Each structure stands twice: as C-alpha cells, then as structure tokens.
Amino acid sequence: xxxxxxxxxxxxxxxxxxxxxxxxxxxxxxxxxxxxxxxxxxxxxxxxxxxxxxxxxxxxxxxxxxxxxxxxxxxxxxxxxxxxxxxxxxxxxxxxxxxxxxxxxxxxxxxxxxxxxxxxxxxxxxxxxxxxxxxxxxxxxxxxxxxxxxxxxxxxxxxxxxxxxxxxxxxxxxxxxxxxxxxxxxxxxxxxxxxxxxxxxxxxxxxxxxxxxxxxxxxxxxxxxxxxxxxxxxxxxxxxxxxxxxxxxxxxxxxxxxxxxxxxxxxxxxxxxxxxxxxxxxxxxxxxxxxxxxxxxxxxxxxxxxxxxxxxxxxxxxxxxxxxx
Amino acid sequence: xxxxxxxxxxxxxxxxxxxxxxxxxxxxxxxxxxxxxxxxxxxxxxxxxxxxxxxxxxxxxxxxxxxxxxxxxxxxxxxxxxxxxxxxxxxxxxxxxxxxxxxxxxxxxxxxxxxxxxxxxxxxxxxxxxxxxxxxxxxxxxxxxxxxxxxxxxxxxxxxxxxxxxxxxxxxxxxxxxxxxxxxxxxxxxxxxxxxxxxxxxxxxxxxxxxxxxxxxxxxxxxxxxxxxxxxxxxxxxxxxxxxxxxxxxxxxxxxxxxxxxxxxxxxxxxxxxxxxxxxxxxxxxxxxxxxxxxxxxxxxxxxxxxxxxxxxxxxxxxxxxxxxxxxxxxxxxxxxxxxxxxxxxxxxxxxxxxxxxxxxxxxxxxxxxxxxxxxxxxxxxxxxxxxxxxxxxxx
Numbered sequence: 001x002x003x004x005x006x007x008x009x010x011x012x013x014x015x016x017x018x019x020x021x022x023x024x025x026x027x028x029x030x031x032x033x034x035x036x037x038x039x040x041x042x043x044x045x046x047x048x049x050x051x052x053x054x055x056x057x058x059x060x061x062x063x064x065x066x067x068x069x070x071x072x073x074x075x076x077x078x079x080x081x082x083x084x085x086x087x088x089x090x091x092x093x094x095x096x097x098x099x100x101x102x103x104x105x106x107x108x109x110x111x112x113x114x115x116x117x118x119x120x121x122x123x124x125x126x127x128x129x130x131x132x133x134x135x136x137x138x139x140x141x142x143x144x145x146x147x148x149x150x151x152x153x154x155x156x157x158x159x160x161x162x163x164x165x166x167x168x169x170x171x172x173x174x175x176x177x178x179x180x181x182x183x184x185x186x187x188x189x190x191x192x193x194x195x196x197x198x199x200x201x202x203x204x205x206x207x208x209x210x211x212x213x214x215x216x217x218x219x220x221x222x223x224x225x226x227x228x229x230x231x232x233x234x235x236x237x238x239x240x241x242x243x244x245x246x247x248x249x250x251x252x253x254x255x256x257x258x259x260x261x262x263x264x265x266x267x268x269x270x271x272x273x274x275x276x277x278x279x280x281x282x283x284x285x286x287x288x289x290x291x292x293x294x295x296x297x298x299x300x301x302x303x304x305x306x307x308x309x310x311x312x313x314x315x316x317x318x319x320x321x322x323x324x325x
Numbered sequence: 326x327x328x329x330x331x332x333x334x335x336x337x338x339x340x341x342x343x344x345x346x347x348x349x350x351x352x353x354x355x356x357x358x359x360x361x362x363x364x365x366x367x368x369x370x371x372x373x374x375x376x377x378x379x380x381x382x383x384x385x386x387x388x389x390x391x392x393x394x395x396x397x398x399x400x401x402x403x404x405x406x407x408x409x410x411x412x413x414x415x416x417x418x419x420x421x422x423x424x425x426x427x428x429x430x431x432x433x434x435x436x437x438x439x440x441x442x443x444x445x446x447x448x449x450x451x452x453x454x455x456x457x458x459x460x461x462x463x464x465x466x467x468x469x470x471x472x473x474x475x476x477x478x479x480x481x482x483x484x485x486x487x488x489x490x491x492x493x494x495x496x497x498x499x500x501x502x503x504x505x506x507x508x509x510x511x512x513x514x515x516x517x518x519x520x521x522x523x524x525x526x527x528x529x530x531x532x533x534x535x536x537x538x539x540x541x542x543x544x545x546x547x548x549x550x551x552x553x554x555x556x557x558x559x560x561x562x563x564x565x566x567x568x569x570x571x572x573x574x575x576x577x578x579x580x581x582x583x584x585x586x587x588x589x590x591x592x593x594x595x596x597x598x599x600x601x602x603x604x605x606x607x608x609x610x611x612x613x614x615x616x617x618x619x620x621x622x623x624x625x626x627x628x629x630x631x632x633x634x635x636x637x638x639x640x641x642x643x644x645x646x647x648x649x650x651x652x653x654x655x656x657x658x659x660x661x662x663x664x665x666x667x668x669x670x671x672x673x674x675x676x677x678x679x680x681x682x683x684x685x686x687x688x689x690x691x692x693x694x695x696x697x698x699x700x701x702x703x704x705x706x707x708x709x710x711x712x713x714x715x716x717x718x719x720x721x
Contacts, residue, residue, distance in 0.1 A: 084459035091442050109461040111520040113442045114412050115422050
C-alpha cells in the first residue's frame with residue numbers, strides 16, 4: 001500500500017471513530033430554545049382559533065413555537081364548524097389558545113384536553129360585555145343559556161393586551177427555557193397594544209359628537225371601550241340591502257350627528273354611494289379574525305386607526321365624507 | 326405388580342359408581358382451596374395493579390370504596406357530584422393533571438364513561454379500529470362492550486333512559502360509534518367512552534333544540550320579556566348530535582358548576598402528590614381525596630380475613646370428607662370379608678391382599694389428583710376469560 005492509501009485509511013478511521021464517539025454521547029441534554037429554534041427537535045405546536053390570537057402567539061413565541069390556525073381563509077373562525085380531523089389536530093397540539101367569551105362555539109363541543117386549553121379572557125370577566133342576543137330558559141325557574149357575551153374581544157386593544165399577557169404566561173410555561181425572550185417580546189407587544197388603545201381613544205375622542213352605526217354585531221368592545229353609544233344593524237359588505245333595510249337605516253340615522261357606518265370590509269360601491277347620499281360616512285374597521293393574504297394583524301391595526309383618523313380630519317365637512325378604501 | 330394393579334383396576338371398574346363418587350369428592354376437596362387461592366391471588370393482583378396505576382382520586386365526601394368502584398370499575402352508585410371547576414383549580418396549582426370522570430349513564434349493561442382525551446393517554450388505551458373521539462355525540466367502545474353489542478365504527482348505540490315512566494328523567498341519546506379500543510384485560514374493555522360534555526348532554530345539562538327566537542317556535546314560548554324568552558316543555562330536544570344540528574346544542578348554566586362523579590389526578594411528581602393530598606384532606610373540605618392503592622389494600626385485607634375463614638371451612642370440610650372416605654374404605658373392607666377369605670383360600674398371601682387394597686386406594690387418590698389438576702389447568706388457561714366473566718357478571 002502506498003502513502004496515499006495509508007492516508008485515506010487513516011482519514012476514514014478518524015471519521016469513523018468520531019462518529020462512534022458522537023453516537024456514544026450520553027443522552028439527557030438540556031433542551032434550549034436555541035435547539036428548538038434551530039430545528040434540532042420538534043418545536044411545540046400551539047393551535048389557535050382566530051388570526052389575532054395566532055399573531056399574538058407568534059409575536060411572543062418567535063421561532064420557539066409553531067403556531068397553527070387551521071381555519072380555512074374563507075371561513076369565519078367564529079362560525080367555523082371543524083371536521084373531526086381538525087379537532088384531532090387540535091387534540092394533538094401542545095396548547096390550544098382560545099379567545100373565550102363564547103367565541104368559536106365549536107370548542108364547547110370538541111373533545112379537547114382541559115389541561116391544554118388556555119382561555120385568554122377567563123380572568124377578564126369584568127371586561128366582557130353582553131352581545132345583546134336573545135337568551136332563553138326552560139321553564140320560569142330554568143337556568144339561562146350562557147351564550148350572550150360579545151365575542152370579538154381583541155377589537156378593544158386594551159383587552160387584546162390582557163389576552164397577550166395570558167398567552168405569554170401559557171407559552172412561558174410551555175417552553176420555560178425560552179421564558180426570558182418571550183417575556184421581553186410580550187412586554188413589547190403589550191406596550192404596543194396599550195399605545196394603540198390610547199391613540200385610538202384620542203381619535204375617537206375627536207368623533208365624540210358623531211353617530212356610530214355598526215354594520216355587524218362585532219364591535220361591542222370598541223363601542224364599550226370608547227363609549228361610542230353606537231347602534232347595530234346586520235348588513236353584509238358583499239350584499240345589496242333590501243328596501244326594508246334601507247328604510248330601517250333611514251329611520252335610524254340622525255343626520256345632524258354626521259353618522260358614521262363602520263364596516264368589516266368595504267361595502268359594494270352602490271351601497272357606499274347610497275349611504276353617502278344619506279349623509280353617512282363609511283369606514284372600514286377590519287376585525288382581522290381571518291389571516292389577511294397581504295397584511296399582518298399589526299398592519300390591520302394601523303389601517304383601522306388610519307381609517308378612523310381620516311374620518312376625524314373630515315369631521316369639519318361631514319357631507320363631503322367618502323368611503324375609506 | 327402388574328397383576329395387583331390389574332385386580333385393583335378391575336375392582337374399581339366394577340364398582341364404578343362408588344369409585345366415581347369417591348374421586349369426585351376428593352377432587353373437589355383438592356380443587357376448592359387451590360382454585361380459591363388462585364382466584365384470590367389473581368384478582369388481588371389485578372385490583373392492586375389498577376389501583377396502583379391510579380395515583381389520586383378526588384370525589385365528593387362519602388364512601389371511599391364507592392368512589393373507587395366508580396372511578397376504577399365504573400360502578401355508578403349514588404355518589405354526590407363534584408363541580409367541574411375543580412379541574413381548572415387543580416390545573417392552576419400546576420401540581421398535576423386532572424382527568425374528569427362522569428360515570429352515571431349506561432348503554433344497555435355497559436357504563437357510559439364521560440372523560441377527556443387525557444384518560445386515554447393515562448390508561449394507554451389505543452384505537453384498534455376507527456378513530457379517536459373528536460366531537461360531542463360520539464362514542465368509542467371498549468373491546469368487549471363492542472363485541473357484546475355487535476358494534477363497529479359507523480354504527481350507533483343509544484343510551485338507556487333512567488326509567489321508562491319518569492318524564493323528568495334523562496332521555497336516550499343516540500351516540501355515533503367512531504372507534505373501538507384494543508383489549509386491555511381491564512374494566513376499560515366494558516366501557517362506552519364519550520366526551521364528558523356528551524355525558525352532560527345525556528343528563529340534560531346541555532341540549533339542542535330549534536331556535537326559540539324564530540317565528541315557527543312561537544308555540545313553545547311561554548313568556549317573552551325583551552330579549553329573554555321562557556320556553557315551555559313542548560320544546561323538542563334533539564336526540565342525536567349531527568353536523569346539521571350541532572350549532573343548536575348549548576348548555577344552561579356555567580360549565581364550572583357542571584357535575585363530575587370523580588377526578589383522577591396525576592401529580593407532576595411525588596412532592597406534588599403529597600401537596601395535592603394535603604390540600605384536600607381537610608375534614609371540612611367539600612372534596613374528598615383518596616389514594617386508590619390504600620383503599621384497595623384495606624378492602625383486600627378484609628377479603629383476606631374472609632379468605633382465612635373460607636379456607637378454614639374448606640379444611641374442616643376436607644378433613645370430614647377424608648374421614649368419610651376412610652370410613653368408606655374401611656366399611657368396604659368389612660363388606661369384602663368373604664372375598665378376602667376366598668382370596669386367602671386360593672393361596673393369596675395376606676401381604677399381597679393388603680397391597681391390592683392399598684393400590685385401590687392409591688388409584689382413587691391418583692385419579693382425584695389428576696381430575697383436580699385438569700380443573701386447575703383449565704382455570705389457569707381461562708383465567709382472564711373467567712375474570713372477564715366475573716367482571717361482566719358484576720356489571721349485570
């Protein structure tokens with residue numbers, strides 16, 4: 001055997017010994033967030049029931065946790081009826097973050113481990129407001145059904161901040177090794193949401209004398225937090241209201257208060273034109289319950305703020321207000 | 326020697342009824358204490374194994390044995406209910422995992438066990454056919470309940486109403502069977518597992534019916550006060566949870582107040598177990614904590630005392646039986662006096678005659694040992710099936 005052959009054999013032997021030693025390395029290493037982040041082991045999986053919760057969990061957890069929202073983009077997460085395979089996926093998650101307040105009613109009939117459920121509004125009962133739905137009881141002494149709570153809690157940024165705190169606590173318990181980083185990110189997020197709440201308050205303060213009409217019963221927390229004293233109708237952005245609805249709107253409107261109609265999405269052009277003719281300003285205030293194809297929830301928050309702020313700048317001449325798009 | 330055995334066998338064969346009775350009597354006397362020991366040892370082992378695998382159980386104050394029978398063997402009994410709020414309370418302590426159990430209803434002779442997914446992980450129950458539970462109104466059956474009911478995934482079972490004539494009792498709920506469990510050789514094989522929420526629906530705490538706010542439901546509305554409606558008894562509740570009516574199912578009252586028959590607590594570690602035990606051991610507490618292994622040991626100690634009495638009785642009967650057998654043989658020799666005289670006259674030595682009579686006795690004893698041995702082999706081989714039958718008989 002020549003010299004090169006020996007070198008080759010020696011090199012292979014060294015590589016073999018290195019592999020053998022690596023294989024003999026004792027088990028029981030401390031799992032760190034870096035391991036998880038680097039993909040050295042499967043990251044814990046956290047399932048959520050709407051996009052704002054998923055966004056908050058993702059902001060707080062960073063790369064440490066895989067955050068999943070399995071609701072199809074075309075479905076309203078609140079009304080979604082999951083198939084058994086969806087529920088089984090929730091079952092296998094390490095944590096399931098719920099909105100609480102009666103949101104995503106399917107979770108009350110799903111077979112999920114109570115140890116994995118995190119109700120982000122369970123301790124915020126003082127903040128919750130009634131939805132104004134019809135309630136019933138069976139017989140005069142029967143128990144009331146417990147469905148009359150407004151569920152779009154995150155629309156109040158203060159309440160969203162509380163929900164973020166609860167999410168942060170749950171995630172820190174799930175991955176204690178990454179608690180420090182999560183705490184810092186959670187504090188930043190809570191700070192941003194609180195600041196957003198204050199700014200939104202200032203903007204709504206400028207609209208104090210305006211009449212608010214909500215196109216859907218989802219704005220109860222905005223209404224309550226900023227004392228808008230609004231009225232709610234049920235108009236779909238992609239549908240043309242019938243004449244009864246227009247008549248009801250005409251009866252509802254107080255023209256001297258420069259009414260504002262808040263929509264989850266931009267209504268049909270014909271609808272917004274007719275509303276303008278009635279002296280009603282249209283503002284889009286997205287709930288963000290579904291993931292947006294082009295923007296994150298932080299952008300949705302900013303857009304909502306900008307849309308409401310734009311109304312304030314038009315307050316001087318309400319009749320010239322136009323749909324915000 | 327061959328001729329001695331031949332003569333003994335011929336005698337025993339000629340008096341076959343007498344021989345049969347003797348063999349049967351001695352076999353029973355041998356078999357009874359051995360089988361009793363086996364059954365008790367095997368049963369004790371099983372009871373201890375299930376109890377030791379269940380660290381802590383919380384229940385309402387009352388009989389600890391009844392609580393154990395409900396938690397480990399799904400006997401419904403008359404346990405006072407616990408509140409579901411206790412599940413969250415235990416999780417908030419972060420000392421362990423709380424698994425709810427609601428054992429109150431039945432499908433035929435089989436208990437309906439309302440629980441959470443954690444129970445399946447805790448008992449290591451695996452699906453052999455179909456899938457896991459996902460939604461309310463679904464059921465997963467233990468191996469033997471499925472076999473007895475002749476059920477496969479996709480079929481349905483109907484819960485048994487409390488009483489036929491009690492209009493205020495529970496109505497039957499049709500459950501969709503979505504999976505079958507692998508056999509475990511435990512009481513889990515005889516259960517019908519459902520979500521604890523399904524058991525609340527069976528009990529009437531949750532239900533589904535037409536939307537009372539719709540005009541077509543006005544006939545069922547007793548009183549209307551703004552957005553509050555009071556319905557009368559004519560509201561027809563859905564008797565099955567389907568994808569179409571699931572959204573109409575709801576609960577009245579707060580989940581925290583909903584009933585559980587027991588909670589299995591799996592402490593995080595030994596220290597957490599002690600802390601949890603101490604937390605609920607206050608005599609004024611509305612919750613009772615028990616260690617199943619201790620309760621079962623106490624129960625088995627009582628059983629062991631009973632076993633001593635039974636064994637003493639069997640020994641007494643055995644001695645009496647053997648004395649009777651000895652009497653039978655001695656009387657038999659008396660009756661065979663002329664036969665023995667004849668044998669001596671034709672040249673048989675007295676020693677040889679004694680050996681023939683002794684061989685007859687030995688052959689009877691050997692046959693008895695053989696029969697008792699066969700019976701023990703059967704008990705040993707079919708022990709699990711036998712215990713299954715005993716558990717089943719206990720359910721019935």
